[in-house]
Amino acid sequence: MRTALVIGTGLMGTSAALALVSRGVEVYLEDHDPSVARTAAALGAGSALPPEGQVDLVVVAVPPAHVAATLADAQRRGLARGYLDVASVKAGPRRDLQALGCDLSRYIGTHPMAGRERSGPLAGTADLFEGRPWVLTPTRETGTEVLNLALELVALCRAVPVVMDADEHDRAVALVSHTPQLVSSMVAARLQHAEDTAVRLCGQGIRDVTRIAGSEPGMWMDILAANPGPVADVLAEVATDLTGAVEALRGLQSADEDKRRTGAAGIEDILLRGNAGRDRVPGKHGTAPKAYEVVAVLIGDQPGELARIFADAGAAGVNIEDVRIEHSTGQQAGRVQLMVEPAAAPGLTSALRDRGWSIRS
Incomplete structure (x- = not known):
């Protein structure tokens, strides 16, 4: 993929554009509000100018209710070789596309399972999709070219492709x-x-x-x-x-x-x-969840404390599998829960105590 047009420059569209730009793809941006597209462009997500010719892929990143009309318009304009959307619902938009007479051989519905509590282009990040499942919902009508373009997009965003039926996806x-x-x-x-x-x-x-x-x-x-x-x-x-x-x-x-x-x-x-x-929720890297030992450490609410405790854990040769922070009410301190392999917990506890950390039970 050399060129792409992202229509809809909110969180998802801007994040996809940033990821593609970082992989050397020439990206164009379009939004119903041109100022939003210009904001995404200013963040380095691509160009807010229209492409001079047909692009390889159009990525429609608009709310589910607007997917069909937006994609139908893009196809009427002949903007790309392939078209996909990243909306969080799949069956409804596909039915709407059929009703509008769209060319479904050049379309595939997709949904990256990633997001943030914030929205808009300023919330976008190039690594939003890294390691996250990205659902593809091909049908018998889906052409090989658009399927390959979708798989390439997922790879460029460093996500993990998952193939599902649209209705199954919506239930999931x-x-x-x-x-x-x-x-x-x-x-x-x-x-x-x-x-x-x-x-x-x-x-x-x-x-x-x-x-x-x-x-x-x-x-x-x-x-x-x-x-x-x-x-x-x-x-x-x-x-x-x-x-x-x-x-x-x-x-x-x-x-x-x-x-x-x-x-x-x-x-x-x-x-x-x-x-x-x-217990059925996948653990790290999508593998079966593991039971980790928790090493709880009292930590001050001041710059550099988290970096210091992570560095001390690294110096002890211990990999931190996960971390949580509990903030203490009315105090400038909190409790950091370091989750590690059970065999590593005693050594980490001893090493942190030796470095002056207060371990909590």
Whole structure:
């Protein structure tokens, strides 16, 4: 691929453009708001001027509801040899493209499984897709040329190609992406009018659960409006569990021993099923999840502290597999949880203590 046109220069489009430019592809940018395209161009994502001739690939990076019209217009203008979109829903846009009479032999629906809570070109990064799954949804109508162009795009963005059926994809993202967004938002909404004394007690658990609740509502309205059925199906299952949890907790309040026993069993069942589901979430590099040992270290909230602890771990010959930070309420300090292979934990603990770090249990 030598040339590409990215239509839609928000987070996804700008990130794809930045990745392509970094790999030597000549990229052109287009957006319904020319000032947004110029912003992306100023960031080094390509040129906001129109291409002089046909490009190899058009990447449509607009909300799902606008994919079909945007792509149909691009095909009418004869902009490229191949066309794809990166919207988070796949079945609906494809049906719309069929209805508009688009040439589906030169189109493939795709979805990179990456994103951020922020949107717009300023949030774009060239490494957004690195190591992330990038779903391709070819059909019998998909031509070899556009499929190869899509695979080349995925490779240039250093993502991992995953082939799925469009409907299967939409059910999958409803489960692993769209429903979690709504659930996170609903939990966070409980805090809106909560007492200040309660909010001051917020710890890492509530921060983890509500992290994605900070996402842009407009973007998520577009996504959810394009995939309502599968999301509603998953939410209905969650609602069944919630109803069961409420009944079980009411049982635990009862003076009746049988009701308390039944309630305890119901809550335990939910927690155990949650453990089992969490264990299926892929670990590093998409491999089976591992159980790591946690080495918790007290760290000051000042420049250079994280770099120093990482350097000390490296000097001890220990690879940090994952890291979390818990901020201490009312203190200029926090607890860094360094996750390492179990065999490495004792040596790391000893080495960090020798270097003056305070280890917490």
